[in-house]
Amino acid sequence: MTDANTDVIQGTLDMLILKALSLEPMHGFGIGRRLEQMSGQVFKVNPGSLLTALTRLEREGWLESEWADTPNARRAKFYRLTRDGRKQLREETTDWARRAGAIARILDAEG
Amino acid sequence: MSLHRRIVSGLRALVRSAGTDRDVADEVEHYLAEATAAYREQGLSDDQARRAAQLDLGSRTAVRQQIRAVGWETRIESLLVDLQRAVRRLRRSPAFAAVTAGTLALGIGASTAMFSIVRPVLLQALPYPDADRLVTIADAAGPDGTPMDVTFGTFLEVIARSRSLQWAAVTRSWQPTLTGYGDAERLDGQSVSGDYFRVLGVHPVVGRDFTRADDRPGAPQVAIITDGLWRRRFSAEANVIGRTIRLDGAEATIVGIMPRAFENVWSAQAQIWRPLGYDPSLPQPQGREWGHHLQLIARVRSDSTLDTTSRELGSIARTPVASFTRPAWASLRGGFSITPLQDRVTERIKPALQSVTIGTLLLLLIAAVNIVNLMLARGAERRTELVTCAALGASRVRLLTPLVGEGLVLAFVGGTLGVALAYVIVDALITFEGFALPRLDVIQVDPMALAFAATLSTLIGIVVGCIPGLALSWRIEATGSGPRVIAGHHRLRRGFVAAEVALAMVLLIGAGLLVRSVRQLMAVPPGFRPERVLTLQVQTSGPEFRSPERVRAFFDRVREVARHVPGVTSAALTSQLPLTGDGDIYGAGTKDDSALPPGADPSAYRYAISADYLETMGIALERGRTIDEQDRSGGQPVAMISASVARRRFPGRDPIGQQLRLGPADNWFNVVGVVGNVKQSSLAASSPDAVYVPEAQWRFADRAMWVVMHTTVDPETVETAVRQAIRDVDRNQPIVQVATMEQRVAASMARQRLVMGAFDAFAIVALLLATIGIYGVLAGGVIERTREIAVRTAIGASRADIMGQIGRQAIGMAAIGMAVGGAVAAAMSRGLVALLFEISPLDGVTYIGVTVLLLIAAVVSAIVPAWRAARIAPAVALQSP
Numbered sequence: 001m002t003d004a005n006t007d008v009i010q011g012t013l014d015m016l017i018l019k020a021l022s023l024e025p026m027h028g029f030g031i032g033r034r035l036e037q038m039s040g041q042v043f044k045v046n047p048g049s050l051l052t053a054l055t056r057l058e059r060e061g062w063l064e065s066e067w068a069d070t071p072n073a074r075r076a077k078f079y080r081l082t083r084d085g086r087k088q089l090r091e092e093t094t095d096w097a098r099r100a101g102a103i104a105r106i107l108d109a110e111g
Numbered sequence: 112m113s114l115h116r117r118i119v120s121g122l123r124a125l126v127r128s129a130g131t132d133r134d135v136a137d138e139v140e141h142y143l144a145e146a147t148a149a150y151r152e153q154g155l156s157d158d159q160a161r162r163a164a165q166l167d168l169g170s171r172t173a174v175r176q177q178i179r180a181v182g183w184e185t186r187i188e189s190l191l192v193d194l195q196r197a198v199r200r201l202r203r204s205p206a207f208a209a210v211t212a213g214t215l216a217l218g219i220g221a222s223t224a225m226f227s228i229v230r231p232v233l234l235q236a237l238p239y240p241d242a243d244r245l246v247t248i249a250d251a252a253g254p255d256g257t258p259m260d261v262t263f264g265t266f267l268e269v270i271a272r273s274r275s276l277q278w279a280a281v282t283r284s285w286q287p288t289l290t291g292y293g294d295a296e297r298l299d300g301q302s303v304s305g306d307y308f309r310v311l312g313v314h315p316v317v318g319r320d321f322t323r324a325d326d327r328p329g330a331p332q333v334a335i336i337t338d339g340l341w342r343r344r345f346s347a348e349a350n351v352i353g354r355t356i357r358l359d360g361a362e363a364t365i366v367g368i369m370p371r372a373f374e375n376v377w378s379a380q381a382q383i384w385r386p387l388g389y390d391p392s393l394p395q396p397q398g399r400e401w402g403h404h405l406q407l408i409a410r411v412r413s414d415s416t417l418d419t420t421s422r423e424l425g426s427i428a429r430t431p432v433a434s435f436t437r438p439a440w441a442s443l444r445g446g447f448s449i450t451p452l453q454d455r456v457t458e459r460i461k462p463a464l465q466s467v468t469i470g471t472l473l474l475l476l477i478a479a480v481n482i483v484n485l486m487l488a489r490g491a492e493r494r495t496e497l498v499t500c501a502a503l504g505a506s507r508v509r510l511l512t513p514l515v516g517e518g519l520v521l522a523f524v525g526g527t528l529g530v531a532l533a534y535v536i537v538d539a540l541i542t543f544e545g546f547a548l549p550r551l552d553v554i555q556v557d558p559m560a561l562a563f564a565a566t567l568s569t570l571i572g573i574v575v576g577c578i579p580g581l582a583l584s585w586r587i588e589a590t591g592s593g594p595r596v597i598a599g600h601h602r603l604r605r606g607f608v609a610a611e612v613a614l615a616m617v618l619l620i621g622a623g624l625l626v627r628s629v630r631q632l633m634a635v636p637p638g639f640r641p642e643r644v645l646t647l648q649v650q651t652s653g654p655e656f657r658s659p660e661r662v663r664a665f666f667d668r669v670r671e672v673a674r675h676v677p678g679v680t681s682a683a684l685t686s687q688l689p690l691t692g693d694g695d696i697y698g699a700g701t702k703d704d705s706a707l708p709p710g711a712d713p714s715a716y717r718y719a720i721s722a723d724y725l726e727t728m729g730i731a732l733e734r735g736r737t738i739d740e741q742d743r744s745g746g747q748p749v750a751m752i753s754a755s756v757a758r759r760r761f762p763g764r765d766p767i768g769q770q771l772r773l774g775p776a777d778n779w780f781n782v783v784g785v786v787g788n789v790k791q792s793s794l795a796a797s798s799p800d801a802v803y804v805p806e807a808q809w810r811f812a813d814r815a816m817w818v819v820m821h822t823t824v825d826p827e828t829v830e831t832a833v834r835q836a837i838r839d840v841d842r843n844q845p846i847v848q849v850a851t852m853e854q855r856v857a858a859s860m861a862r863q864r865l866v867m868g869a870f871d872a873f874a875i876v877a878l879l880l881a882t883i884g885i886y887g888v889l890a891g892g893v894i895e896r897t898r899e900i901a902v903r904t905a906i907g908a909s910r911a912d913i914m915g916q917i918g919r920q921a922i923g924m925a926a927i928g929m930a931v932g933g934a935v936a937a938a939m940s941r942g943l944v945a946l947l948f949e950i951s952p953l954d955g956v957t958y959i960g961v962t963v964l965l966l967i968a969a970v971v972s973a974i975v976p977a978w979r980a981a982r983i984a985p986a987v988a989l990q991s992p
Contacts, residue, residue, distance in 0.1 A: 028138060029145035047142055047167055048174040055135075055181045061116050074145070077138045 008035070008043045013053050015096060016043075018062065018081060018089040027076035028054055054079060062088050121184040135178050139171055190512075197516035207489070208521065210883070211482045214876060215525025215571065218475035220532025221869075223556065223564040225468045227537050230560075231553045233464060237453050238374050238553075240312040241410075245452035246417065248279075248407040248424065252445030252712070259696070261407045263389045263400040265443065266304070268435040269407070272427050275420040279409035280307035281387065284378060287358035288652045288843070289344070297650070297845040298340070298358075300383035301375075307384070308335075308369075310410045315367030318352040325366075326386035332363035333386065338371040340382040358385070360654040376456050376549055377408060396438045396775075403441070403696065408452065421449045440698040440714075456549045462945035463546070463862045467869045469942065470621060474873040477614040479571050481880045482521060484607045486514060486579040488887055511580040518576025519569070526568030530561065546865060601892060605924055608884040612928025613935065615877035616965060620936040621943060622874035623957035625867035628947045632860055638789030638799070639689060640729025641852040645679075645826035646688055648848045649837060650815040659812035663744075665841065666806070666816050670721055672836040673818050678829040682820045683727040684806060686719035686813040689791050690855040691848065697774040699802055701760050712798075715756060716791050717773060719806040719813055725751075725786060727821045728852075735767045735784035742805040749808070750780035753801040757785045773802050780804060793859050795948050819852075826851045863946055881928070882968045885921055889976035893917065900980050901988035910981040917977035918970060925969035929962055 008016060020026065020034045031054075032045040057063045062085030070076045081089070124131045143164050150160035168174060201208040236242040249258030250265065261269075266281045273279075285302045288295055301307075305326035314320050315335055325333050334356070336345075345351045355362050363385065375381050393400045411420050428443040437443060450458070457464075490497070500510055533556050541551055548554060582603055649669055656662050666684055674682040687693035699715040707713060718724075722739045725732055733754055742749050750771055757766040769782045780802070788799035806813065818837075822829055834846055850858075857864075893900070900913060940952035950957075 027141065027145070029142045029149075033149070047146070048169055048177055051138060051142065051174060052178050052181060055178050059117060059120055059181060070145075072148070074141060075137070076141045076145075077134070 006043060008045060008049075012096070013045070013049060014057060015089065015092040017050070017053055017057060018085055018092065021063065021079055021081045022086065022089055025078045025080040027070065027078050029076075031079070057085070060088075061085075117183065121182045124182055124184050132175075132179070135175050139168070139174055139178075143168060143171075190516075193512050193516040194520055196513065197520045200513075201517060201520060204489070207485055208524075211478075211485060211521050212524040212528065214474075214478035214481060214880060215521060215568075216528035216532055217876060218471070218478040219526050219529030219564055219568055219571075220536060221467075221471040221529075221873075222475050222567060223529060223533035223560050224536035224540070225464070225471050226563045227533065227556045227560040228540060228548065228554055229464055229468055231550050232457055232548060233461065237376055237456070238372070241413070242453065243451065244277075244411045244413065245310070246409055246411060246420070247450050247452055247455045248409055249448045249450070250403065250441070250443065250445065251448040252443070258448035258450075259694075260403045261405050262403055262441045263387075263405060264393050264435070264437065265441050266405060266407055267391060267393070268437075269424065269427065271435070272432070273420075273423060275412055275415035275423050276409045277412045278306045278310040279407065280304045280310045281405035281407050282307060282377065283387070283405050284381075285383075285385065286650065286652075287383065287385075288360075288845070289383075290357045290360065295843060296344070297652075297847075298383050299378075299380035300385065301378050301381045302387045303384050304387045304389075307408075310408055312410070313370065313373050316370040318365070318367035320367060321384075321386050326388060328388050328390045330386065330388065332358070332361060333366045334358065334363045335367040335369060335384045336365060337369050337373065337375075337382045341368045358383075359652040374550065374552065377406070377452070379549065379551060401438055401441060417449065417451065421447075424449060460546065460548060460862070462942075463866050466621070466866050466943055466946060469939065470618060470866075470870050470873050473614055473618050474876065475567075475571075477611055477618075477877050477880055478525075479575055480607055480610050480614065481884060482518070482571075482575040483578045484604055484611070484884050484887065486517065486575060487582065487604050487607070488891055490514065490579045490582075511577060514580035515573055515576030518574070519572035521575070522568040522572030525571075526564055529568070530556070530564050533560065533564065543861070543865070546862060601888070601895075604888050604891075608881070608888050608924050609928040609931070611877075611881040611884045612925050612965060612969075613932035615874070615881040616929050616932025616961060617936045617939065618870060618874040618877045619961040619964065620933075620940060620957055622867070622870035623961055624940060624943055624947060624950060624952060624954060625863065625870050627954065627957060628950050629860060629863050629867050631950060632794050632863065632948045635790065635794045637689065637794060637856060638730060638787050639852065641856045643822045643824075643826050644728065644852040645820045645822060645829060645833065646817055646848075646850060646852060646855070647833070647846055648688075648815055648817050649844055649846055651844050652814070653843065656814065662812040662814055663807060665844070666721075668840050669816075669818060669837050672840055673820055673833055676820075676829055676832045676836050678822050678824045679820045679833070680823055681723045681727045682818060683724040684721035684816045684818060685724055686806065686809075686816060687716065687791075688817040688819070688855075689789050690793065690852075690859045691817075692792075694792060697802070699756065699760070699800070700772040702770055706760050706762050711759075712800075715753075715773070715800040715802045717809075718801060718803045719809045720803050721806055724803070724819070727819050729821075730789060731787035733785045733787060734765075735782070737784055737786075738803060738805050742808060744807040746808070748780045749783045749805065751784035751786050751803040752782055753788050753799050754785055755788050755799045756802065759800070771802065773804065775810070778810065780808075794856070863948070866946055878964070878968060881925075881965070882972045885924055885969055886972035886976065888924065889917055889921055889973055890979070892920070893976045893980045897983055897988050900983050901985040904983065905985035905989070913981050913983075914977040917980055918973045921969040921973035922966065925965055929965055933958065933962070 016035055017031055020031050020038065023034075026034065028047075028051055032047065032050050035043055035045050054063065054065075058065055058079070062082055063079045064082055065077050065079050067075055068078050143161075146164035146167060147157075147160045150163045151157065155163060165171075237245065239245060248261065248269065250261050251258050261281065263281065266279070270276070270279050280303055282301045282303045285300045286297055287300060288297050303321070305321045305323045308314055308320050316338075318335070321333065321335065324330060341347060341351060345354075351365055351368070354365050356365060357363075387405075389400050390398070411417065424447040428446040431437055431443075454461075497510055537554065537556055540546055541548065541554055649666070651662055651665060656665070670682050670684050673679060687695045695717050696714045697717045698713045700713060701707075704713075720738060722737075722742075724730075725737050732751075734757075735751070738749065738751060750773070752760075752766060752771065756771075760766070760771070761769055766782045766785055770779050771782050772779050786801075786803065789801060790796060790799070791801065792798070806816070818833075820826070820829070820833065830849060834849075837844075837846055904910075904913065936958075937953060944952055
């Protein structure tokens with residue numbers, strides 16, 4: 001892989017997972033795949049971090065999971081966003097936008 | 112939000128631990144499969160694809176653990192794993208586990224049992240409102256300077272003149288026979304003056320309290336009963352109030368029932384109360400109103416203190432007033448003795464309880480020190496493992512947990528066994544009559560005691576795990592590893608062994624003092640021959656026994672039938688019996704009373720006896736003649752006196768033929784014999800003054816008499832026949848307190864023996880543990896210093912040198928412990944004084960004996976290590992790696 005392939009920015013993985021799942025329920029590998037695609041192959045998701053994060057988010061009550069068959073006939077654990085999860089995603093998105101804006105303002109500042 | 116959710120999901124994961132594990136594993140495997148498939152789509156071969164996917168993921172186990180570690184429950188799981196490992200390690204050293212858990216069980220069991228007893232008996236307030244204001248008041252001028260019961264006249268003077276007492280009452284025991292309502296039954300009860308329940312501050316829950324009008328001579332008989340009696344005898348019928356029952360053949364009306372939770376600590380067996388009914392006009396000085404047989408109990412006013420009450424009663428005693436004349440035997444010259452009710456109820460048991468409690472704590476301490484010591488030794492064996500863990504970056508907490516885990520497992524096993532043991536001990540102590548515990552009904556291993564045991568076990572587990580753990584981990588951090596760990600660690604172990612020796616010393620000295628004391632007590636001649644004497648008391652009740660002639664005829668008949676039971680060689684009657692708690696005392700006087708110094712105690716025990724009493728009891732006749740069948744009612748009144756009375760009252764004179772007064776002023780007897788001194792109240796008591804009179808010649812007929820029988824066979828084998836014979840005379844007169852004199856002698860020492868037994872057992876365990884401790888340190892030292900010893904042998908040290916060195920180490924450790932232990936024992940043994948008899952708490956024989964014993968133990972524990980050290984062959988030892 002190339003240098004363009006970097007780890008997800010620290011502390012944003014939860015939000016990205018919630019975002020990915022807001023489109024449709026997915027299993028762990030699918031989420032990782034989707035995040036890489038959505039980032040234009042910029043992010044590479046660490047599998048251990050991803051699976052750990054999924055468990056944590058489920059514990060928080062933002063995700064629900066269920067074992068089901070994949071299109072290629074494998075048993076997989078599918079995650080779905082809950083109402084709490086949707087709310088959390090909105091909050092984190094707002095928060096992120098605020099922070100990203102702040103960082104952009106700092107970097108754009110003339111000096 | 113999610114504390115609740117986290118707890119629930121954590122618990123669910125914990126409960127379905129295996130299921131959760133499988134879930135996580137499946138998910139990881141699925142991820143790998145998808146990733147492999149994805150790489151294959153990119154054109155990699157199967158093998159390459161799988162390897163690439165695994166490379167992305169990293170170690171499967173690590174990922175699984177990482178995922179599982181999200182929840183709090185994994186920390187508990189890791190603790191459980193630690194505990195499982197601890198169990199496994201302990202099972203590999205069963206001897207270590209058995210010794211430590213066993214001693215802990217003993218310590219925790221004994222502590223929990225003592226806690227269960229001490230809490231209600233000594234620590235909790237008595238179950239009455241403002242129980243700290245309840246006091247008992249006694250006439251301080253009893254025999255041996257002990258307090259004695261008061262007279263009704265004294266009680267009347269006290270309540271009339273005292274301002275600091277809110278309520279006061281007198282009580283005496285009363286055992287009526289209940290008839291006419293089911294089977295006849297002898298009840299335990301009390302006759303009480305009208306305000307008794309007001310003193311206690313507890314009132315009947317149904318019906319009414321006694322009134323002053325109830326407590327008059329000739330008033331209609333009324334009774335108050337316990338909830339227990341109401342349920343048992345009256346089927347808990349609601350309309351029992353106002354019902355008439357027959358007590359000793361006379362009618363009485365039930366007027367009240369006490370609350371279910373009511374405890375009558377003053378006389379725990381009492382189930383029924385009646386008003387005392389004494390005559391407040393004090394008609395005659397010889398009447399029952401002036402007998403010393405009433406217990407005075409009072410409630411101090413809330414604005415008074417014990418101190419002011421004591422001062423006020425003292426001044427009342429010192430300043431007689433004309434309106435309250437006092438007879439000579441109730442002159443209050445000694446003042447009053449005032450004791451809080453709680454102290455009074457526990458006074459006999461307190462020293463024993465305190466001593467055993469302290470002994471128990473010492474045992475627990477030595478058990479804990481022993482475990483620390485053994486764990487240090489085991490820790491040393493595992494130092495490589497610990498050093499490796501530390502080098503790999505394990506935190507100190509992580510290093511500690513295995514040891515704490517072992518400590519907790521041991522404490523859990525020890526605690527569980529200990530609680531079981533506590534039930535056994537408490538049960539045994541409750542049923543052991545010689546201990547005479549108050550508040551028996553509420554003594555039990557209750558939830559508080561279980562909590563106590565659990566807390567104690569957990570604390571011990573953590574402490575015994577932490578001490579060696581911390582010691583090891585500090586040294587590992589400080590030195591890295593290597594031999595220096597051992598050296599420092601040995602100093603620590605020697606310190607702990609010295610502590611064990613010190614604790615053992617304290618327990619051994621306590622045990623030694625008690626053993627010597629009990630031996631002294633057993634050597635005291637009781638004044639009678641205890642072997643092969645059966646004793647029992649027969650009580651008479653009912654209207655047919657109103658006349659003294661009838662009572663005397665009945666007892667004569669009882670004696671007659673008892674004498675003819677096969678195996679009985681002689682039988683006799685007495686109104687009071689040694690070592691039974693009887694204390695029937697009268698003032699004695701001579702014609703001039705010149706022999707008695709002013710202020711000396713003139714009282715003597717009165718025994719109203721039948722013929723053959725001396726022979727049956729084996730009491731020595733020193734001079735003159737014994738009382739026989741010829742000393743009948745109406746004849747010349749005669750008496751035998753104890754040698755002490757002869758010496759004190761007739762010094763330099765022959766007492767035979769002299770006149771002696773007992774009790775009332777006109778009650779004179781002609782002294783016909785002098786008998787040996789007899790221990791009445793206890794073997795330790797010193798007041799032997801006694802006067803024996805023929806029961807036929809005493810001014811009233813005692814309604815309860817002891818029957819004593821000398822037997823040719825084991826006295827217990829004739830008991831059934833004797834009971835049957837007496838029942839054949841009159842089956843309605845209860846036979847109580849059957850025991851041999853040997854049993855009474857043993858029971859009189861029961862408390863000392865019990866405490867002695869506890870200390871003996873504790874001391875033996877302590878001695879063993881200390882010996883094991885010394886041995887362990889020496890043996891470990893020899894193994895670790897094999898090379899050093901080999902070098903010394905090689906350059907010419909003899910075997911004796913080597914063995915001497917080990918022996919000196921042993922004695923050195925023991926000596927430090929003994930010095931500390933001796934000092935502690937000297938400071939603590941004063942607490943044993945109440946249980947000691949004719950022995951100083953600093954008794955030299957005991958201290959020297961214990962010192963020698965511990966030195967022997969030290970030498971014995973050094974034998975095997977010294978022998979091993981001496982056999983080290985330099986050539987072999989120095990060549991081994």
